[in-house]
Amino acid sequence: MKIKKLLVANRGEISLRIMRTAKEMGIKTLAIYSEADFTAPHVRFADQAVCIGPSQASKSYLNQELIIQTAKKFEADAIHPGYGFLSENAGFAQKVKAAGLVFIGPSPEAISIMGDKLAAKKAVASFDIPLVPGTTHSVQDIEEAEKAASKIGFPLMIKASAGGGGKGMRIVHDPADLKEELARAMGEAKSAFGDPAVFLEKFIRSPKHVEIQILADQQGNTIHLFDRECSVQRRHQKVIEEAPSPSISPETRRAMGQAAIKVAKACDYTGAGTVEFILDNEQHFYFLEMNTRLQVEHPVTECITGIDLVKAQINIAKGNALPWSQNDIQIRGWAMEIRIYAEDPKNQFLPDTGSLKHFQKPEGPGVRVDSGYEEGMEIPIYYDPLIAKLIVYGEDRSHTIAKMKRAIDEFHILGVKNTLSFCGWVMQQQAFVDSTFTTHFIDQYFKPESLDKDPDMEEKEAVAFFVSDYLNIPAEKKLPLGSNGLPSKWKRRNNI
Incomplete structure (x- = not known):
């Protein structure tokens, strides 16, 4: 089967990421974009780009029929x-297939399962995959939940059946809180996923x-590409990932890899997917x-x-059949990724908006x-607040951490609150360095005042922003530069 032109039904960095590979493969690209974008x-990079609708995702990037119509029209x-x-x-995947187009992903049936x-x-369950003790069906009311909880024991977790990303999820330590937390979880699940x-699961301590x-082709071949550590999370969403995981033994690594392959075979999976374990x-x-798509953190596995x-x-x-067998896949070096969000880590990681006044x-x-951003662009309110992903690769974990620290120091973002300084703080923590951290890392160790900047850092950011601004001033209006490379009057005014 030939693919001559690919529509990327997304935006931002992942849209660019996909189109770059498509270009290397000789495939033309068609971008869609909202009025905000x-x-x-990604709009400029594509061979063709079509405005798909207003800024709201529901009227643009989630407009299934219009996206398919656009693909066929172009x-x-x-x-x-x-x-x-x-x-x-799954419904969208089915519609793409019914329209005679190729969906780059697994079957609608696998997505649905x-x-x-x-x-x-x-x-x-029938593939000998270890499961967390819990209910095998959804709970409908507090009486049923209390009966199940008495068997599971406390603490336990309430989880939305249809969702992820921490939505509809509650940890219950005290039986007296079960009724209230159940109502909250069900309400959030309804709002987020319809x-x-x-359902209820045993809460694993120190998880x-x-x-x-995994990768699986249409000929029945399935391989795993090893593991990723994703335990540094806020609101049950990942912030820092690395590959391989520093937490597992070689024996556990082999067992988890084989279990992941069994999970893929349990739903006749094809394509790239990720099997998540606690x-x-x-x-x-x-x-x-199982996440039936490309993951945000996929670059560390590529590295x-x-x-x-x-x-x-x-x-x-x-x-095409996979060109590799399991024995061909080897771990070489170490990779780490930080997600830089437009969020304020000093204020419970609440999203922020604004203009990227400086983006180096x-x-x-x-x-x-x-x-998916450049200096001067606005961070819109309509989408996920991810600004960028910083990925580094080194010969081992200590070398990679050192490289990440250096790269974070070189990364300058002004104009919008972001998680860059938080990620720099993580790299300094002993629990992270020695790999004893768990998914409770932020709750256990992070305090907003940990990010209070010293005067030297504030001065460096001010200088970086001023120099960036200065370079855009017409030559005839520029002040003479001092020995430190800054305009002499600015130097004297700020005592630098």
């Missing part, structure tokens, strides 16, 4: 959903979040869910394996920045 880099052969938006929407946590647990169904990347402090792991996951996705969708990316060997 008309100046975005003669695209395939649609890549990226991550988020429609990437795990793994998109419902209870259905996923049922599907893998489905109030929730780590470890996931396995790990306790005795190396016992339990199946959490340690040398495999372009987007290219693999496209080739699988074209019907780090450079150097083993440093990669994936971003």
Whole structure:
């Protein structure tokens, strides 16, 4: 099967990421964009770009019928959903297929099974996959929940069956809180996913979040590309990821890899997917869910394996067999990614908006920045607040941490509150350096005042912003520069 033109049904950094690989493969690209994104880099990069609607995602990036119509009108052969938006929407995948287009992802059936946590647990139960003790069906009322809780024990977790990302999720330590937390979880699940169904699970103490990347072709071949550590999270959402995980033994790594392959086979999976596990402090792991799409953190796996996951996705969708066996996949070096969000870590990580007045990316060997923004652009309120992903690659974990610290120091963002300083703080913490951290890391160690800047850092940021501004002033209006490279009058005024 040939794919000559690919519509990327997404925006920002992931849209650019997909289109770059498509271009290397000789595939033309068609971008869609909302009115809020008309100046975005992914729009300029594509061979063709079409405004899909207003700024609201519901009227643009989530408009299934219009996206498919656009693909057909501009003669695209395939649609890549990226991550988020429609990437795990089984109905959309089915509509793409029914329209005679190629969906770059798994079958609608696999998406549907793994998109419902209870259905996923049922599907893998006969494949000898370890599961967290809990209910095998959704609970409907407090009486049923109390009966189930008495068997599971406290603390326990309430989880939305249809969702993820921490929505509809509650930890209950005290039986007296069960009724209130159940009502909250069901209400949040209904609001976020249109489905109030929730289930109960045993709460694993001191947990780590470890996931396995898999690839599966249409010929029945499935391999894993090892593991990623994703335990540094806020509101149950990942902030820092690395590959491989520093938390598991070689024996556990092998067992988790084989379990992930079994999960994929349980739903006849094809394409790239991620099987997520929770790990306790005795190396016992339990199946959490399967994400039937490309992950935000996929670059760290690309770094340690040398495999372009987007290219693999496209080739699988074209019907090509995997060119690797499991023995061909080896771990080489160490990779780490930080997500830089437009959020205020000093104020409970609440989203922020504004203009990127200064946006200077780090450079150097083993440093990669994936971003859908440029200096001067506005961070809109309509979408996920991710500004950029900073990925570094080194020979081992200590070298990679050192490189990440250097890259964070070189990364300058002004104009919008962001999580860059928080990620720099994480790199300094002993619990992170020695890998004893868990998914409770932020709750255990982080205090907003930890990010109070010293005067030297504030001065450096002020200088960086001024120099950036100064370079855009017409030559005839520039003041003479002092010995430190700054305009002499500015130097005297600020005593630098």
